[in-house]
Amino acid sequence: MNVLEKLASIDRRYIFLLVGLCVLIPLLLPFGLPTYTTKHAQNLFNEIDSIPPDGPALLLAIDFAPSTAPELMPMARAILRHCFAKNIRVLVLALYAQYTGMAEMALASVIDEYDVKNGEDYVYLMFVPGYYAVMLSIGEDIHRTFPEDFYGNPIDSLPMMRDIHNYDDIALVATVSSTVSPRDWAVYVGTSYHQKIGVGCTAVSAAEFYAFLQSGQFVGMLGGLKGAAEYEDLIEKHGYTKKGIRKVASIGMDAQSAVHLMMIALVIFGNIAFFILRRKK
Amino acid sequence: MSTNLWVWAAAFLTLCVLTFLYKDNPFFKFAEHLLVGVSLGYIISIYYHNSFIPMVWEPLLNKEFIIIIPTLLGLLSFSVMVPKYSWFVRYPIAFTIGVWSGISIPRNFQGLIFEQVQGTLITTLTVSGIIMVIGVITTVVYFYFSAEHKGAIGGVARIGIWFIMLAFGAGFGYTVMARVSLLIGRMQFLLHDWLRIIR
16 A cells, blocks of 8 residues: 555544644744735725714624634624724624524623713614514514513613614614525515615625625625634724734634645645546556 | 633533544533533523513513414414324414515515526626626526536536536635634634633
8 A cells, every 4th residue: 555545545533633733833823824805894894984973873683603603703893893983883683592692792792892881882682583574673663673672671761772763774784694694684674675784604604695795785795704804904904993902813814824725735635646546546 | 721610611511522523422422412401491591581571471461462362373383292283283384484475485586586687787797797697697507407408508507517616616615714713713712711822
């Protein structure tokens, strides 16, 4: 058995080990590999940046579980930081029961950095089952859809909600999601109410959602850890981040690049080895 | 190192799950079963406090008896547990399908077909637009099964396969990126939140 044959039947756990090292080493010894901002991340940033302070609100729909938090939590936090730094009022919403905790966690990790108050600068809307009905009902009357906020306060008692009634008072829906909900926001809300939709999604979903960017149904998109890192860089460059804030997604990009290079090398090597071994047979 | 007990618990469970990379073992099984149990308990609790209490219990206390109708309709879903009366489940299913179809069908046509087709037409003047239109047409031809894929149709369908393969490649690349991101997230947790050895 020659070297190629041995490698062809290598225990896959060695590959796992290699991937682990490619992640571990850049985290311990960062290389500082350059990244660039994509047009779609820039577009989402510009769209949020153009919302006037204390003007129409941004509706941030957070729909992800802990399993995709490494990609999506940095996005949610970066969008919240952008809004709070610019005094953009934020409505936070979770469409699925199991994601309410992640939405609360995203808010809790950011609000202490800014001088913001619950009910005045942001409102975390209560969970209401019914997904599609909720999306559409906001377009009719947000007060009727959510009688209370997540903490049990009557929605009518919150100062911020006095002039927010439906999508007319919402400048942008930003959906940070590991589900198909961005597509549903485009189909149900974009179509019915001509509401602008911005998206933060996992890398797995990004390939599917490019079609919606191309058709103009999404105004911008952050795809995976790279998208989160881009947004972190954008808000830092514009001075919307407080000093000392940890750029979680950006820190991970060296490891991401290292694993991608390793994967490319393995795919090329695997294909060459496959053809050589096939010729021998 | 962190002094937070919950961080230690999370680190322990993370390591339990990662042991599966070597082989299946009791530590992984423990973490897996714990996750299933905790997730289910969490969802039941969220639904109870955010759905049942404010939308069923409190209206009933306020004598808004109209809520009994949707509540009964929902309760009929549990009839599947009693074989003799399991046919009652047809009513909530029929109601859900009726409402969902009425809401979804026109919007899906508008959002997923008309707007996507419109998006395909408006950028044909650019190189990428032309490539996109060729990709759409050849891919649709590949999925046209009422004519045998021979001759001209076969040639166009073959081009369609190339576009489909490119889409699979893009999908695979993004999937690798996503999975690696999750590993990076856990590594960051272990090295930063737990061990505190990276910034």
